[in-house]
Amino acid sequence: MKLSITPVQKSAVTNELSKHNLAFQQIYKGDRADRQPVHTVYGGANLFDATIVTKLQTKAISSLKYYAPNFCVLGRVLKLEGWEHLPTSTNEIQILQERLDNLPEVERKKEPHWLAYTVYNKLVAKLEHEPLEDFRIDFEDGFGNRSDEEEDATAARAAEEVAKGMQEGTLPPFIGIRIKPFSEDLKERGIRTLDIFISTLCAATGGQLPENFVVMLPKVTIEGQVEALVQLFEWLEAANGIAKGTLKMEMMVETTQSIMGEEGRNPLMRFIRASKGRLIACHFGTYDYTASCSITAKYQTMDHPVCDFAHHMTKVALAHTGIWLSDGATNVMPVGPHRGEELSYAQLKENTEIVHRAWKMGYDHVRHSLWNGFYQGWDLHPAQFIARYAAVYAFFLESYSDAALRLKNFIDKAARATLTTDIFDDAATGQGLLNYFLKGMNSGAISEEEAMATGLTLEEIRSRSFLAILKGRRAQ
Secondary structure (H helix, E strand, O other): OOOOOOHHHHHHHHHHHHHHHHHHHHHOOOOOOOOOOOEEEEEEHHHOOOOHHHHHHHHHHHHHHHHOOOHHHHHHHHOOOOHHHOOOOHHHHHHHHHHHHHOOHHHHOOOOOHHHHHHHHHHHHHHHHOOOOEEEEEOOOOOOOOOHHHHHHHHHHHHHHHHHHHHHOOOOOEEEEEOOOOOOOOHHHHHHHHHHHHHHHHHHHOOOOOOOEEEEEOOOOOHHHHHHHHHHHHHHHHHHOOOOOOOEEEEEEOOHHHOOOOOOOOOHHHHHHHOOOOEEEEEEOHHHHHHHOOOOHHHOOOOOHHHHHHHHHHHHHHOOOOOEEEOOOOOOOOOOOOOOOOOOHHHHHHHHHHHHHHHHHHHHHHHHHHHOOOOOEEEOOOOHHHHHHHHHHHHHHHOHHHHHHHHHHHHHHHHHHHHOOOOOOOHHHHHHHHHHHHHHHHHOOOOHHHHHHHOOOHHHHHHOOHHHHHHHHHHO
16 A cells, blocks of 8 residues: 655644644533533522522422412423323322322333323422522622612622521522623622622631632623623632632623624634633523614514524534523513402413413423523523423423434444444534433433433443543443
């Protein structure tokens, strides 16, 4: 076999390629392996205290029990797969419930009612054990523009409540604050609130922060705003005995300028670089973004085409960088307009219809986000948790069996190819199938044991890498 390229020539090219490939890999490191919350709840800082999880849990469970006391009601409201077969009479529902309860899981999956039954039970378990995944103590839209004295006092009190929650173990798994934007008119207020909150919290905890604590910077338009927050982080860490690099930030993608800069380029990677490794997530702001696109209030919804455009631009700009992406929120609350003990039948009926419509809208919006590859979103009211978790569970459970079989067959085929040294160049498809299970497990829709139906071991699943799985099998 004749070769024209000398070893020296080849080394010169491969060495140069290695330099560029490694530089590329430093930017596009792949998805982060740690857990991403499926939602973030934004709540006014004036309402926050150390018992926030219990407060929201009580309201969410109360809403579910009252407006969807069983899986048949919820299944029909959300039109879960097989909803046409769900009974409506109390007696028939009770008989079906008992029958499904007593069936082995393998047999239960053959039932047309399986999805509604399973989603409801997972939802109930979620609300009972971990109703709230992520919370932002909001000093921006959820708090509004108040006097400096009031915001100062609220920032200090909220920090003390976080310290109390840390001591008592009552905080959600993820928590943070949203300050006011670093625009010309609000920059000083945003900086002051950040300083008061961090300094007060550290004074109460000896320099400790809660796990998974972040600072959200809204309405980012220029990289200088990101650079300013990084500088403030460095000073706050030094002044409060916080380990260097501990403070992390998120940013809101809610202006047209964060999608397209003055040079006709998407600026998000510049914002990421300006953060010096501190920016970990970008959250979409549905209503500010649609307003900036001159969309009237009636049509400012999560599934508007201008939002889809922004989503796709963000996804393309930041895919495989390890930056988490979050969609926005549904602004229609699942809350009945009529309050009190002595409501008429018509008022009770109207309440139920309004809550059910809002649940269905929220469910459809979450499904739309998931379809676009956004696995996190906002919630603004605890009654929205029901639509959120139901949508996430249904999304993954609907295609579980097919995905498990596809991944099993795909890995078997790929492993055989690598074992015989055949070329196998479709790793992206394999990783995509694996990602389905990783996202499903992250959300709680799929357990590790259920993921093992793919033929993978727990060790292989936890590696989170299709290529690592193939290399491991080839080594065996």
